[in-house]
Amino acid sequence: MDISFSSEVCIERARKRRRSNDIKDGEKEINIQVIVRCRGRIDREIAANAPVIIETNFREVQLKSPDKVLKTYTFDRVFGPEADQAKIFDHIVIPILHEVKAGYNCTLFAYGQTSTGKTYTMEGNLDIANGQMNKHAGIIPRTLFNLFQDLEAEAQDFSVKNAADGIRVLKQGSVKRHAAQTNCNKNSSRSHSVFFITVHIKETMADGEDLLKVGKFNLVDLAGSECIGRSGAENNRAKEAGNINKSLLTLGRCINALNERCLHIPFRESKLTRLLQDSLGGKTKTCIIATVSPAKSCYDETMSTLDYAYRAKNIRNKPVANQRVTKKALIKDYINKIERLEMDLRATRDKNGIFMSAETHQFLVNENKSRKDECEELQKEKEMLVEKALIDHQHRKNLQELQTKFNDLKAMSMGFGSTVSRKINDAYKERTKEISEYHKYIDEQLDRFEQQKNMLEQIFTSDGDVVTTFFGEINKLRKGFQEAAIKKDQGLRKDSVTMLKSLHDELAGQSIKMQTYHAKIDEEISTLVTTTQEHIDSQNQAIIACQNITEEAAKTETRCLEEHNDLLDNAIKKECNIATSLNEELLDIIKKELNKFTNAQIDRLKETYDKVHDSTQQNGMKTSNTKYLSGHKSQYSSTKENLAYLIKESKVDLSANVNNITKGMSSHLDKYKSLIESTLTSLERLTVSANDESSVLHKQLVELFKSFASDVTQCYSSLQNKMTKSQMELESSTLQVNKTLKENSNALTNF
Numbered sequence: 001m002d003i004s005f006s007s008e009v010c011i012e013r014a015r016k017r018r019r020s021n022d023i024k025d026g027e028k029e030i031n032i033q034v035i036v037r038c039r040g041r042i043d044r045e046i047a048a049n050a051p052v053i054i055e056t057n058f059r060e061v062q063l064k065s066p067d068k069v070l071k072t073y074t075f076d077r078v079f080g081p082e083a084d085q086a087k088i089f090d091h092i093v094i095p096i097l098h099e100v101k102a103g104y105n106c107t108l109f110a111y112g113q114t115s116t117g118k119t120y121t122m123e124g125n126l127d128i129a130n131g132q133m134n135k136h137a138g139i140i141p142r143t144l145f146n147l148f149q150d151l152e153a154e155a156q157d158f159s160v161k162n163a164a165d166g167i168r169v170l171k172q173g174s175v176k177r178h179a180a181q182t183n184c185n186k187n188s189s190r191s192h193s194v195f196f197i198t199v200h201i202k203e204t205m206a207d208g209e210d211l212l213k214v215g216k217f218n219l220v221d222l223a224g225s226e227c228i229g230r231s232g233a234e235n236n237r238a239k240e241a242g243n244i245n246k247s248l249l250t251l252g253r254c255i256n257a258l259n260e261r262c263l264h265i266p267f268r269e270s271k272l273t274r275l276l277q278d279s280l281g282g283k284t285k286t287c288i289i290a291t292v293s294p295a296k297s298c299y300d301e302t303m304s305t306l307d308y309a310y311r312a313k314n315i316r317n318k319p320v321a322n323q324r325v326t327k328k329a330l331i332k333d334y335i336n337k338i339e340r341l342e343m344d345l346r347a348t349r350d351k352n353g354i355f356m357s358a359e360t361h362q363f364l365v366n367e368n369k370s371r372k373d374e375c376e377e378l379q380k381e382k383e384m385l386v387e388k389a390l391i392d393h394q395h396r397k398n399l400q401e402l403q404t405k406f407n408d409l410k411a412m413s414m415g416f417g418s419t420v421s422r423k424i425n426d427a428y429k430e431r432t433k434e435i436s437e438y439h440k441y442i443d444e445q446l447d448r449f450e451q452q453k454n455m456l457e458q459i460f461t462s463d464g465d466v467v468t469t470f471f472g473e474i475n476k477l478r479k480g481f482q483e484a485a486i487k488k489d490q491g492l493r494k495d496s497v498t499m500l501k502s503l504h505d506e507l508a509g510q511s512i513k514m515q516t517y518h519a520k521i522d523e524e525i526s527t528l529v530t531t532t533q534e535h536i537d538s539q540n541q542a543i544i545a546c547q548n549i550t551e552e553a554a555k556t557e558t559r560c561l562e563e564h565n566d567l568l569d570n571a572i573k574k575e576c577n578i579a580t581s582l583n584e585e586l587l588d589i590i591k592k593e594l595n596k597f598t599n600a601q602i603d604r605l606k607e608t609y610d611k612v613h614d615s616t617q618q619n620g621m622k623t624s625n626t627k628y629l630s631g632h633k634s635q636y637s638s639t640k641e642n643l644a645y646l647i648k649e650s651k652v653d654l655s656a657n658v659n660n661i662t663k664g665m666s667s668h669l670d671k672y673k674s675l676i677e678s679t680l681t682s683l684e685r686l687t688v689s690a691n692d693e694s695s696v697l698h699k700q701l702v703e704l705f706k707s708f709a710s711d712v713t714q715c716y717s718s719l720q721n722k723m724t725k726s727q728m729e730l731e732s733s734t735l736q737v738n739k740t741l742k743e744n745s746n747a748l749t750n751f
């Protein structure tokens with residue numbers, strides 16, 4: 001259970017200031033301030049000879065084993081066992097109090113394992129002797145004393161009369177705060193405590209108008225952060241520890257989410273984080289005091305506390321000073337609030353409607369409507385994102401197809417390259433073959449020439465001149481032929497080389513083009529893949545955030561409906577019980593009255609009869625007036641019979657009436673019950689379809705209750721009519737009986 005106490009301090013500064021001096025907020029972002037306080041060893045640790053593993057040094061904490069430093073953490077400030085309560089207050093709290101007095105909202109909370117000194121730091125010893133606080137007094141009493149010291153110097157007007165008054169408020173709260181013994185701490189706090197101090201500072205302006213500056217100081221003493229097993233908490237203690245762990249776990253998750261700059265911070269998942277929402281990443285100035293034990297036995301918990309605190313250091317808040325308001329505006333604001341609360345109270349007392357004022361109901365309806373709108377917007381956004389995701393999917397598919405095509409192209413181009421080079425090789429081989437064949441042919445021709453030359457030389461040896469001339473011609477021819485052959489060969493070679501070169505050049509160009517093309521496609525595809533991936537990632541993130549918000553909204557909505565449902569449920573049950581007990585009481589009264597009446601009538605008749613009988617006997621008229629008496633006797637007995645019949649009839653009538661009333665009542669009661677049951681069923685149905693329109697739910701609830709109220713009124717009025725009718729019938733029967741009795745009595749008198 002979370003407990004919060006509240007106290008208000010109002011400081012009036014008579015100092016006159018000009019309006020132009022108002023502080024304008026810089027709205028700068030600042031980190032949460034994180035302080036570590038390590039206490040000395042407590043008796044239990046000394047008795048167990050627990051070695052000390054922590055060393056503190058101005059801004060550093062070192063976790064040590066006997067011979068080496070295991071880990072070093074740096075914080076805004078670190079205090080060791082030598083730092084007493086006064087030092088902590090002077091160094092940490094005094095600067096915060098200045099901010100509070102300047103109109104900022106500030107939060108200071110103590111976090112740490114059980115028995116590390118959170119409560120000692122926040123509350124300490126609350127005793128006051130001779131108007132002075134104890135030297136072990138913690139931050140809260142010192143804050144109160146400090147504020148009231150200020151008041152004694154300058155103030156004239158305040159709501160909490162003095163520091164002792166404030167400490168009394170704190171003590172009252174502390175009594176309610178659940179404390180129990182665990183393995184680690186004799187007097188362990190099993191809940192979180194939040195002490196709010198609101199300081200109103202009045203300043204009178206040059207024009208005589210009063211301005212109020214409001215600063216709030218939230219002092220939070222969290223329950224121990226230890227794990228259940230280690231603390232030795234059992235049964236209910238373990239359950240408490242579970243709840244504590246849940247809220248501290250949520251606090252840790254919020255700190256992590258803030259640290260990682262996540263879109264969604266799960267503040268609403270626990271009451272503690274809902275309370276501290278503005279203190280974590282909000283407009284409040286926040287300071288965390290992490291308390292640790294120096295003992296080795298607490299090594300794991302100390303490390304976890306220091307890690308937790310270290311993460312919190314990165315959270316950034318944007319403190320904004322509260323607007324100064326005129327006294328009138330503030331009072332008007334308070335009056336409005338009080339009026340709203342009074343209306344709610346009246347509505348609850350009168351049990352009219354749904355136990356809340358129409359304004360609050362309207363406010364809830366509006367809130368539900370805006371939630372519904374928000375849900376619809378989120379739904380639309382979700383649909384849009386799903387659509388986009390589908391497009392992305394298609395995009396991906398296209399990309400895959402493109403990739404396949406590209407691979408095919410690549411394979412094709414590689415195939416083409418190898419075909420071309422094979423063809424070139426083939427052509428080259430062919431040409432080489434052709435050239436070598438040509439060479440062979442020329443060589444053969446030359447051989448033939450040589451043979452023919454030799455032959456002709458033999459034939460023409462006789463005529464030297466002719467032969468010489470002939471051979472000269474032949475040689476000329478041969479030379480020409482050789483030259484032509486060489487030329488032809490060269491030409492052929494040159495052509496082949498040129499052709500091969502151009503083919504080679506063309507191929508090289510093609511290859512470069514191909515490579516460029518490949519590179520370009522590669523680049524395009526990788527860009528496309530990266531962009532698509534980024535796009536998909538961001539869409540996925542947005543979808544997750546959207547889902548979280550939607551789930552959160554749905555949860556809140558369901559919780560809200562459940563609360564309303566419980567409220568209505570209780571109201572209906574209460575009404576039903578009242579009606580049943582009223583009806584039963586009424587029936588009882590009627591039955592009793594009827595019995596009383598009937599018995600009285602019978603007694604009276606019996607009495608009259610006895611009197612008559614006695615007087616007849618006493619007067620001795622039995623013998624002399626036998627005839628006369630027997631006449632009267634028969635008249636009397638017939639009158640008696642008549643009377644008995646009349647009484648019987650009226651009794652029958654009365655019991656019929658009672659039956660009728662009972663029947664009517666029980667039928668009304670049944671109707672009433674079935675109405676309540678059907679209302680409950682509709683409520684359950686409405687709760688089940690919590691995602692349905694909340695405003696419709698509200699309308700239906702209002703309608704149901706209207707018809708319920710009119711049915712109840714009808715039931716009561718018909719009941720009342722029946723009662724009146726039966727009362728009238730009773731009266732008339734009574735008159736009839738009285739009349740008959742009178743007649744009987746007259747007859748007896750005459751007799």
Ligand SMILES: Nc1ncnc2c1ncn2[C@@H]1O[C@H](COP(=O)(O)OP(=O)(O)OP(=O)(O)O)[C@@H](O)[C@H]1O
Pocket residue numbers: 038039040042112113114115116117118119120121185187188189190222223224225291
């Ligand atoms: N700085 C300190 N100097 C002297 N004694 C201290 C100091 N800090 C804590 N102690 C003592 O240690 C014991 C445990 O402290 P305290 O009850 O404040 O722990 P806690 O962290 O609030 O524990 P829990 O989470 O179980 O409530 C108390 O007896 C307290 O007086």
